[in-house]
Amino acid sequence: MGLKKYAAKLDDYFTRLKRGKAGKIKPDHVEKVIAKLRAKAERLQLEIKEATKESKKARLERKVLIANEQIRRAQLLLKEIDSTAKPAAGVDTKTPDT
Amino acid sequence: MKYQLRKVLLPVTIGMLIAGFWASSEFQEIAAGVAIFLFGMLMLEDGFRQFSGGILERILEQATRSMPRSMAFGLVTTTIVQSSSLISVITISFLSAGLISLVAGIGIVFGANIGTTTGAWLIAGFGLKVNISAYAMPLLVIGVVLVFQRSKYLRGTGYVLAGLGFLFLGIHHMKIGFETFKDTFDLNRYAMTGIAGLLVYTLVGALATVIMQSSHATLVLIITALAAGQISYENALALAIGANIGTTITAILGSLSANYLGKQLALSDVVFKVSTAAVALILIVPLRGFVDVLGGMIGIAEDDFALKVALFHTIFNVMGVAIMLPLLTRLIAFIETVIKEPQADLSRPKYLSEAVDEFPATIEAAMRKEVKHLYDNSVELIAHGLNLSRHEIFAATDVAATVRNSRKTFEFDIDERYETRVKTLYAAIVEFTTRTGEKNMPPDVLDRVYAMRDVAGQVVHAVKAVKHLRRNVTTYTTHNQGAVTEIYNALRTEIARILVEIYKLDLAEPEDRSNLWLDGEAAQVEEDARNSIRVVDALIRKGSLDADAATSFLNDSGYAYTAMRDLLTAARAYYIESDSAVAEVERILALDEDEVSEVVVENADATSENTHG
Numbered sequence: 001m002g003l004k005k006y007a008a009k010l011d012d013y014f015t016r017l018k019r020g021k022a023g024k025i026k027p028d029h030v031e032k033v034i035a036k037l038r039a040k041a042e043r044l045q046l047e048i049k050e051a052t053k054e055s056k057k058a059r060l061e062r063k064v065l066i067a068n069e070q071i072r073r074a075q076l077l078l079k080e081i082d083s084t085a086k087p088a089a090g091v092d093t094k095t096p097d098t
Numbered sequence: 099m100k101y102q103l104r105k106v107l108l109p110v111t112i113g114m115l116i117a118g119f120w121a122s123s124e125f126q127e128i129a130a131g132v133a134i135f136l137f138g139m140l141m142l143e144d145g146f147r148q149f150s151g152g153i154l155e156r157i158l159e160q161a162t163r164s165m166p167r168s169m170a171f172g173l174v175t176t177t178i179v180q181s182s183s184l185i186s187v188i189t190i191s192f193l194s195a196g197l198i199s200l201v202a203g204i205g206i207v208f209g210a211n212i213g214t215t216t217g218a219w220l221i222a223g224f225g226l227k228v229n230i231s232a233y234a235m236p237l238l239v240i241g242v243v244l245v246f247q248r249s250k251y252l253r254g255t256g257y258v259l260a261g262l263g264f265l266f267l268g269i270h271h272m273k274i275g276f277e278t279f280k281d282t283f284d285l286n287r288y289a290m291t292g293i294a295g296l297l298v299y300t301l302v303g304a305l306a307t308v309i310m311q312s313s314h315a316t317l318v319l320i321i322t323a324l325a326a327g328q329i330s331y332e333n334a335l336a337l338a339i340g341a342n343i344g345t346t347i348t349a350i351l352g353s354l355s356a357n358y359l360g361k362q363l364a365l366s367d368v369v370f371k372v373s374t375a376a377v378a379l380i381l382i383v384p385l386r387g388f389v390d391v392l393g394g395m396i397g398i399a400e401d402d403f404a405l406k407v408a409l410f411h412t413i414f415n416v417m418g419v420a421i422m423l424p425l426l427t428r429l430i431a432f433i434e435t436v437i438k439e440p441q442a443d444l445s446r447p448k449y450l451s452e453a454v455d456e457f458p459a460t461i462e463a464a465m466r467k468e469v470k471h472l473y474d475n476s477v478e479l480i481a482h483g484l485n486l487s488r489h490e491i492f493a494a495t496d497v498a499a500t501v502r503n504s505r506k507t508f509e510f511d512i513d514e515r516y517e518t519r520v521k522t523l524y525a526a527i528v529e530f531t532t533r534t535g536e537k538n539m540p541p542d543v544l545d546r547v548y549a550m551r552d553v554a555g556q557v558v559h560a561v562k563a564v565k566h567l568r569r570n571v572t573t574y575t576t577h578n579q580g581a582v583t584e585i586y587n588a589l590r591t592e593i594a595r596i597l598v599e600i601y602k603l604d605l606a607e608p609e610d611r612s613n614l615w616l617d618g619e620a621a622q623v624e625e626d627a628r629n630s631i632r633v634v635d636a637l638i639r640k641g642s643l644d645a646d647a648a649t650s651f652l653n654d655s656g657y658a659y660t661a662m663r664d665l666l667t668a669a670r671a672y673y674i675e676s677d678s679a680v681a682e683v684e685r686i687l688a689l690d691e692d693e694v695s696e697v698v699v700e701n702a703d704a705t706s707e708n709t710h711g
Contacts, residue, residue, distance in 0.1 A: 005693060009686045023678035033683045036612040053496065062698060063618045069697045070614055070687045077686060 006073055010080065030078045034071055041067040127275030128319075135268025135315050139181060141241075142261030146179045148254025158192060159459075162202035165426075169419070172209025180265075180314065182214040186349045186367065187456065190360040194453040195460035196467055200430065203363045207349075208419045211342075211370065215415050217314045218338075218408035221269060221321050231270035237263030250540075269318055276326035291332065296379055299333040303340020313345035317411070321404045331403045335382065338411050339375045346371050356453035358440055362433045369429060374418025385414060445518040447471070447526040458543040461534055465550045468527055469672065472554050475519040476561045477597055480661070482508040482515075483564045484571050484590045491594045492601050501591045505576050512565050520561050527554045549671055556668035563661035564593070567654050574647070581642035585633065585651055589658045592626060595619070596662050600669045613670045614684055620666050621694030627659040 016022035044064045051057045119126040161171035172189075176182050186207065193203045237259050244256025307316045317338065324334045346368045353364030378385060389410045390400075398405045422429060448471050449464040481488040486504050494500035531551040535544060567589075574586040599619050603611050634652060637643035643651075675681040689697070 005690065006686065013682060013686055023682055025679050025682055029677070029679045029683050032680055033612060033614070033687065036610060037614065039610065040612070040615055055498075056496070059622075062622075065697050065701050066618045066621075066689060066694055067614075069689065069693075070617070073687050074683070077683065 003073070003076075006076075010077070025077075025081055027078055027081055030074050030081060034074045034078075037067050037071045037074065041071070124275050124278045127271050127278070129275075131268045131271030131273075131275055131322075132310065132315055132319065133268070134264050134271060135318060136310060136312060138261045138264025138266075138268055139312055139314060140261070141257050141264060142179065143181050143184045145254045145257025145259075145261055146181070146184060148250050148257065158188065159197065162198045162206065165201065165205045165423075168202045168205025169209035169212075172206035172211075173213040174209075176210040176213025177216045180214075180217055180220075182210040182313070182345065185210045185213075190349070190353055190356050190363055191453050191456050191460045193363055194356045194360045194451055195449060195464040196359075197460065197463050200359055200362055200366075200433075201426070203359075204366050204426070204430070207363065207367050208370065208422065211374075211415050212412070212419060214313065214345075215408070215412040218317045218321065218411045219405075221318050222402075222404035222408040231267060234263045234266035234270065237266065269322065272318060272322045273325070276322050276328055291330075295333055296336045296382060299336035300340040300343070300375070300379065303337035304344035305340075306337075307341045307344025308347045313341040316341040316344065317407075321407055324407060325404045331406065332386075334403065334407050335386065335410055336379075338407055339378050339414070342371050342411075342415070343375045353453070357448075357451050358437055360451075360453050362437045365433050365437055366429060369432070370418060370422055373421070374414060377417065377421060378414040385410065385417075389413060445522050447523055447530075450526050450530045455533065455537070458539055461539070462543055462546055465527070465530065465534075465547050466672075468523065468530070469550045469554050469557075472520065472523040472527065473557050473668070473672075475523065476557045479512065479515055479520060479561055480564045480593065481597065482510060483512050483561075483568045484593060485575065486590065486594060488597065491598060494598075497594050497598060498587075498591045501594055502587050504590075507572050507576055512568055516561060516565060520558055524554055524558045527551055549674075553668045553671045556664040556671075560661040560664035560668070563657040563664070566657045567661075570650050570654050581637050581640075582647045582651065585637070585643075586654075589651075589655055592623070593658060593662060593665075596623070596665050600665065603669060603673050608676070611673060612675075612684060613673045614687060616666055616670055617689045617694065620663075621689065621691040623659055623662045623666065624691035625695070627655070630655045630659075 013022055013025070017024060041064055044060050044067065048057055048060045048064070051060060115129060118129065157175075158171065162168045172185060176185050179185065189198070189203050189206045189210075192198045193200065198206075241256045241258070241260025241263055244252050245260060247253055247256065303316060303320070306319065307313050310316060320329070320334050320337045320341070323329045324331065329337070346364075349364040349367040353360045356364075389406050392413070393402075393406050393409055394400070396409075398409065447468055449467040451464075454460040454464040477488055481491065485506065485508050486501060490500055490504070491497055528551060531547055534547050539547075571586055571590065574582050575590065577583075596619055599616060603613070603615060631652065634643065634648050638645070638648055675684060
């Protein structure tokens with residue numbers, strides 16, 4: 001899965017952060033969003049179980065896929081934030097390999 | 099008539115003052131003292147206003163969860179800011195914006211009435227006993243230096259210090275004025291005793307407070323005049339009672355531009371102060387005795403009438419609260435009978451009024467609520483415009499089936515409904531935003547207010563798009579006409595699903611919801627918009643759709659997808675995380691249509707590999 005747009009948005013964020021135009025993201029912030037997405041994915045799974053129409057199931061499954069992808073990206077972001085928070089290892093603002 | 103009276107009143111007042119200045123230099127000194135004191139009060143209020151937009155509002159929201167907390171808040175803040183008027187105006191503003199309840203508002207007003215009595219103690223205990231002007235000068239100088247600083251809080255502190263300096267200077271001039279006045283003229287000869295004296299001096303106290311719009315200023319006058327022996331103790335007590343009645347004018351004036359809740363609070367203040375004054379007048383003799391006993395116990399000298407007035411002022415206000423608290427339920431019932439909640443008029447703004455204009459927190463909260471009000475009206479219009487019941491679609495387990503079965507026309511004039519329930523609110527929102535933009539508001543608050551105005555604009559745009567759809571939706575979906583009915587029903591279903599998703603987002607607790615939930619819907623809209631022409635082509639080729647219906651559908655689907663995009667953009671902005679860093683995370687994680695397609699295709703490939711592998 002290509003992450004070009006994700007990387008561009010991350011670069012944009014770091015640029016704005018350097019200029020003081022963006023709020024600093026801390027691991028807590030990312031974890032909060034991950035928790036919301038996980039909760040949503042779980043609710044969707046429950047709805048899938050209860051759904052009787054195939055079209056509805058397909059629509060819900062698609063939503064689960066989107067939520068899972070967002071969770072995956074959030075975990076990448078978490079690593080990125082962690083790495084920039086450790087100055088000893090050098091500040092690497094580069095985005096994951098796209 | 100009112101205007102003419104005002105036109106006459108101002109020159110008459112100025113003329114009388116000039117005549118007074120010419121006749122008596124002492125009067126000039128006293129009047130200057132009052133003027134400086136009032137100017138100090140204004141500076142003090144302005145100073146504390148600089149702290150609004152954060153600290154004051156956060157405390158207010160936290161401090162109004164119970165009656166004792168609300169009262170304590172009113173008492174403490176009024177003691178600190180020394181202005182029950184400022185606290186009343188803030189409370190009316192918060193109440194009008196729907197941030198606090200009427201009961202909490204009444205609690206604050208009760209507390210403020212006790213808090214404001216500390217002013218008399220400061221004047222009687224400190225103002226008269228020390229050379230207060232010695233403190234005024236350094237306060238003024240430091241205050242003015244701070245007033246010119248860039249930091250809002252330093253500026254606020256500067257106004258507060260300079261305000262205190264002017265208060266002290268005003269008291270000093272009043273003191274000097276009365277002291278020299280007594281050598282030439284004895285006001286005490288107008289002293290009145292008995293019931294007539296009580297009533298006349300209560301009226302004088304009330305009038306003086308109405309004119310100066312500050313019970314503090316009246317009390318300073320009373321105490322300095324009493325200390326100089328210019329009025330009798332008995333009359334001073336009546337004047338203090340009158341000052342309490344007169345101060346209701348601030349709440350009444352503050353509530354004129356407020357909604358019914360603000361007016362209810364102002365009425366509760368009037369009821370409280372008038373009843374307290376009535377009880378104090380009836381019980382004046384035992385109260386006076388009680389002041390002597392309690393004064394003796396806390397070490398107030400027998401002849402220190404200034405401190406005794408301060409003690410009396412506190413006692414009768416505490417007594418008023420003690421009487422009113424058990425009657426609170428009845429008081430609220432009475433107020434709600436006199437000032438009734440107006441019948442819900444969906445065409446009028448509910449939260450935007452001049453009463454919420456003053457403070458950043460109330461402006462933002464009122465704006466959010468009004469935009470939600472506009473959205474609710476718009477959802478009703480969109481649903482009815484598509485011949486759907488919003489309650490049915492929100493409760494549906496199968497939205498498509500509910501839409502398919504919704505074949506009855508909703509008889510209403512969509513243009514008229516748009517004008518009265520959407521356009522009027524939008525106009526009020528735009529006007530309110532412009533008004534806010536002209537005020538000196540923190541930039542982040544202004545940005546959020548502008549963002550809410552844009553949300554309103556997108557919602558209105560969506561409604562306008564649906565207005566275009568209505569005629570053909572009614573033509574093609576009220577009875578089954580085959581393929582054309584199906585594709586129009588599909589469009590209705592898609593709009594309904596967007597409304598349902600936004601409804602779910604609204605129902606979720608703020609800490610649980612994320613506008614990332616809407617990414618799937620947004621991608622679906624783009625995919626469907628792209629596919630619509632293909633679907634129509636296929637139906638024409640099959641002979642299921644004639645060219646006329648196809649053209650209508652392609653035009654209408656354009657409007658429908660515009661409405662869906664607008665609704666989604668509006669919802670994303672409305673439900674944006676209040677924590678800017680979390681909002682930043684959501685912005686980075688958001689998936690656009692291409693990314694969603696990639697996710698879906700990759701998953702399909704992976705499933706296929708697993709099946710065939």
